[in-house]
Amino acid sequence: MQPQGKIVPVILAGGTGTRLWPLSRNSLPKQFLALVSDNTLYQDTLLRVPPGDDFLPPIVVTNTDFRFFARRQASEVGIEAVVVLEPARRDSAPALLAAAAVAQQIHGADCLVLALAADHVVKDVAAFQAAVQAAARVAASGRIVTFGIAPDGPRTAYGYIRPGAALAEGGHTVDAFVEKPDRGTAAGYVADGYLWNSGNFLFPAALMISEAERFEPELTGAALGAVARAGTDLGFLRLDPESFAAAPAKSIDFAVLEHTKLAAVVAGDFGWSDIGAWDAVREIGAPDADGNVTAGPVTLRDSHDSYVRSDGPLVTGIGLAGISVVATEDAVLVMPSDRAQEVKQLVASLKAARHNAADEHVKVHRPWGTYQTICRGERFHVKKIVVDPGATLSLQKHHHRAEHWVVVQGTAEVTVEDKVFAVHENESTYIPLGGVHRLANPGRIPLEVIEVQTGSYLGEDDIVRLEDAYDRC
Template sequence: MSSPIIPVLLAGGAGTRLWPVSRDALPKQFLPLVGERSTYQETLLRVKDPMFGPPIVVTGPHFHFFAQRQAEEIGVDATVVIEPMRRDSGPAIAAAAAIARARDPEAIVLALAADHIILDLEAFRATCDHGRDAAENGSIVTFGIKPAEPRTSYGYILPGDSVGGNGVKRVERFVEKPDAATAARYVMDGYLWNSGNFLFRADVLLDELARFVPDMHAAVEGAVAHATTDLGFLRLDPDSFARAPQKSIDYAVMEKTDRAAVVAGDFRWSDVGSWDALFDIAPRDDEGNVLQGPVVAMDSRNCVVHSDGRLTAAVGLEDMVVVSTSDAVMVVPRARSQDVRDLVAKLKTRNSPEASNHRRMHRPWGYYESIDMGERFQVKRIVVIPGEMLSLQRHRHRSEHWIVVRGTAEVTINETIRAVHENESVYIPIGSVHRLANQGRIPLELIEVQTGSYLGEDDIVRLEDIYQRH
């Protein structure tokens, strides 16, 4: 009996084209774009089946706690691997393949993007099963999607001759994103959309990488060989990983190898690469609108209107995207959804904090959210997950006042430890050594009022931290 396929989830991307919901500080794979669970969680559940083994998740140094917590929420035991810096999909997939090979020298790996949406679960698993024999026999199998229509936002694959059975074919040609006329011709000629998901034997992929990009192969092998275990995470060696060229797996291997094969996936798929993509995968109302959150639309057709909390109303719109968050509103024609990436780049040149950061900032212990700010004061809402605690710290320029609104806080101030209950408060004088912890079974929620001459997040002197932050 064959060993289970080892799923690898790539969860380190940024997803700026879904701004202002997706930002560098919390990208789209960890957000519930369609339904109640994040696309990352949905991808984990897609491979929660006896045909798959425990997954390997590759993510960045700011998201590993988030990746672990979201996996635990849905009952998945994942190995979370921290890549020290973004080097594109080539080094990330290669590192995961090396880890899978250490589990099983003949491991079959399924590399999946954590931010894609697949709506037909059984058809997806059947496609994995169809591609398995070819992968076991040494092919590197990519999943091609039967086009629903010509698209200029996807790359395409031209299938060639059959490779064994089950509809797997040799890749005749990879092509980049075409113009509209070329995309229409590709659909007529039997091309497939390139989904960027792969099935392969770990040793085969690594051998091909050593053949075509030996410096990447050496860097990744070194990063895995010298990886360290950190609070249950596997942290790749940063010095070795930094030597890996920044290159996608397509450019590094797939467009060069003679082992490339493709299996056609007859399931609904989207890489959610823009707001316009939601138009194809999310439910629509009678006027063709995708409405998410507290939204009201009148005399509007074929629009995407998304709100993260505040009432958002649209009147007389057609083929538009409107996105409203607590600190930003974006309005763009659906046809120009791809331009949102350029908009974010412009915001970054203006040093707009909203370009990268949400008002709600996630931390290993929970999150905080800025409610109000003025000269010499700031008000935050802080939520601490059960069993977690903030660092032991002090501030040089501010004092703090904590008011507990839910749960019980364990508060350390210098040498004193005390419990602070709902509707009670505590004052933290400037310069005091202090810590906040939640030893209870429900989330701890409190309001923090800061006062002082400087209120920046860099006015934190950490003396002790269970998450080993600096």
């Protein structure tokens, strides 16, 4: 076996956590939200495996919709990630195998890969890193290591692992992976020393690929082919769509872990949670004397054991007991905390009823920054636009609307037809209906513009892009 070297973190960041609606939505899911600290879950995941003595620069796997979040949020915490784009959703096995192949291309065939979900919480980073080092010794002996978590109770929301024989390098073999149990079964598992299956892994890239080739040759071939024929696109590594599409959707557990004889488990106790639903978010929070966990503008009266969070309005409660309330600017969710798993079904029904708030956030992220509707009338629409320093919107025109722009922070470089001019703070300009125009921020601070659109049709689809730095023409 190869000597143990630095580890390549692979961060899987393509998921959409609808159980944490209304905060997590398709357009900006859980991993890219600051749910439990000032950083997003993805940023905290990156910071847990910082490039340095122990770790090589990370490889992030995500999809096209999230590519700018992945790059921007990494760079906000000072980390340069290789961002790999999945052309389609195929569950974790194809993504993880493709990332392993990319890791080999960059760091050599013998590299060790640490595969982490981007949306988990780890409270004790030192204990986590110690567990990674322990797992690396086991992996280097020719094992695919999974991280098992010592249960704090008979949870039914997690899969379990039955450890087998102790290994000389540390950890244990795996006797069995078992599905999410009912409560009685879970209590038995805990009594019998089972561990939670965290869904995070450490393995030699070559070993994972060779095992996958044995059990899932078609899937593995598709994933490796997608890497071999990948292209780069604005600095992203875009997996070949045709190759990748041929891979069946399968989790790495089903594809490899449950079949290989080389699985091992290393037990960890580092304050882990997959914060799969609001009850889990409450559990990792700091309760007050009445057992309430609150975040944002919240006032409670005679309430206990409740979770109340607002990212918008003032939220008040009287006599709440075991209730969860989550509020954003455009949506509110109220439920007994033990019904948190049903949010998934609720969101499905909202999607079926075509509620905007099911998928979209009020603030819409774009490669160049963000925009947010702040007022809407029948024949007008007011937005706040924030353009990142150095960023440029597409050269565009609209058939049905005119636009007034008032710069309220920074300096805009505005193109209208063949004129290019600066608009400073407290100045305004006007884009007539049909006028070819472009907005850019040549400065060093974010540019903030209030845009007042007027016209007979104000849909986002009334846009003709003539030139775009982000290939959206």
